[in-house]
Every structure is written in C-alpha cells, then in structure tokens.
Amino acid sequence: MVKKEKSSFIGHIRPRQIKAGALRLRATFCLGGFSFLAFTILTITGVLLMFYYQPGDKAFATLSEIDSALPYGGFIRSLHFWAGQLMVISVFLHMVRVVWTRSYRPISELNWIVGVVLFVSTVILDYSGYLLRGGQESGAAASVGQTLLRTLPGGQALAIVFFGQPSPLNGSTINVFVWHIFILSGIAGFLQMFHFWRVRKNGGVRPL
Template structure:
C-alpha cells in the first residue's frame, strides 16, 4: 500500500516547482508528445475497424478509407499528422534534454528510457508507413528486410519476426499490423508511464 501511495504522490505531487512549470525551459515537448500519442491511439482504433492487412487488401483499405468511409480521410489524416508531430516533438524533447544536461545522474536511467521511446516512435512511424501497402512502402519494406538480413546470424530471424516476410510486393503483412497496432503501442504506453513517474521521483524537470 505504501508503494502505491508513493507512486501516486510522484504522479500527482502536492507541489510543483515554478521552474518545472516554465514553458521556456521545457517548451512542453513531453506533453505535446503524449498528446500526439493519445490522438494516435484514438484515431488508430477507429482506423482498425476498416483496415485489413494484406498484399491487396492493405492498399484497398487505405483507398476505401479515403474515399468511401464517412470522415475516413479526416481520421487517417489526423493519424498521419499526429504521428509526424510525435516524431518531431520527441526528437526536439531529446535535444532539450541534452542541452539542459538532464541526462546526468540521477536521471541517467530515465534518459535511457527516453532514448527507447525515441526509437519506438521512429519504428511506429515506419511500420505505419508500411501498412499503406503502396509501391513506395513496399520498396521501403524490401530495404528494411535487406538491412536486417545483413546482421550475421540473427538477421533473417529478426526480419521474419518483425516484418513477417514483407517485400517490395507486400509491405502490409499481418506481422507488421500486430506490431504497429498492439505490441509497440502498449510497450510505448508502459514506458511513457514509467518515464513520467521517474521524472517526478527524480525531482521534476528542473535543472540539476
């Protein structure tokens, strides 16, 4: 029970320093990133009702969403732009952390969590691009598979595990769909919750 109260107190402390609330220090980049993630989750769930992964069904689903489903094009655009906003805001957030030296102890572990979230954001953006099922995304999938297979020993198993046989003809695989819609978002959400808690536990965002 004590641990639970401690967690809640760090997430929602009684007081927050004035410096921690300064817009000029943080530019609210972490908050913008999380807001973009929430928009991505909400619009992504709506898109899942009409999207079918597959060599032919992937691209057909995107076309149907854009031209047939009511507000489908708007929802897809919101999902796309929220993804780009998140990529930019997370990247700028990491630059801000480096500039303010917020990666120093005792915040070095949270810095690693932040780097993991940056990588996850980029992977989520890339897998979302693959789910378009277009010729361009197929070419990107083929390049990704080729790069992974260059890794000695584990390259081919990794390509199969993460991309599921994606190729220039079929980038919209069920494997990519599951990673993009289920596994990676839940991992990103868990890391974000831990990230926020660790920020509070380490004393907020004020300079060390």
C-alpha cells in the first residue's frame, strides 16, 4: 500500500492521461500554476539574496549594498519583491476561481483546507518579507502586527513566538527571518506538493 502511494506521488508529476478540458485556459486560468511559478521564482531569488543579506541590525545596510554594489543585486531583489506581490494576487484569484466553479465540494474538501492554509502562509510570508527590510516602515508594520496579535487569546505569547523577545543580541528581524526563510517557506513548499498530489488523486481539476 505504502509502495503504491509512493509511486502515485511520483506519477502525478507526469500523469499518463488527463481530461482534455483541463487544458482549456478557461478551466483554471492557470492561476494555480501561476502561483507555483511565482513561488519557484521566490525560492530561487530568495536563496540568492541569502548569500548576502544579514538579519538583525545590519538588515537595512545589507539590502542597500545588494541594491547598489552587487552585480544584478537590485534586479534579483526586485524580482523577489514583485514575485511576492504577484503570488498573493494569483493565490487569491485562484481561490476565487475555486469558489466560482464550486470546486471546494466533495471530493476536494481536503484540498480546500490545504488551500486555506496555503493562502494564510502566503500572506504571512509577504508580510514577514516586508519586515525583513529592517527600515522604519518595517518597524511600523511590526508594531501593527504585534498589536493585532495581542488582541487574540494567547496573543502575547504568539507575538513573542513570531516577533521574538527584543534584546541587544536579537535584532528585531532575526526571529522573523527564521519564520520567513525556513518555517513558513518550508510549510508552503511542502503543502504545495501535497496540494498537487491531491488534485491528481481526485482525478484532475473540477468540474469537468
């Protein structure tokens, strides 16, 4: 059974056959595929930025150097920023398409729930990326986020888990950096693979 599941996981990458209608642009507007393309660009440019970016007190300075002193640094940074904005828009539109075609219904309920988690992680990734700039506007955005979190039950603890405990050793962006590059990106990457696998297991896109 485990072997069968494993081979079906690998097989979904290039299925032997799909319904002809699934290839029509109007079926999906390729919004899920576009979201994945944006995520791939974000991963590649994010890894490149990590070679130079330093979280904490030096964040703002290293980003200015990436912009001005590194060959193609500004281009890579802009690609990362715009791919992030486009991903938020395309994931949202993909969700609208799923609601419009009522594709959240059985047998796709699980994929709908996975999608909701993907949407939330995409928005938090975009927000945390903004905080990583380490500039004045990031500080203001962090204050807004902390105030909002603290209104939730257990929000004080949540704020410390996400934003970290301010200390001379922990510049404001170090905690958020770990969430951005490792935890949230890892969750989003893993869930996307699971999401695609479920689309295939459910017999492709619906309703067709």
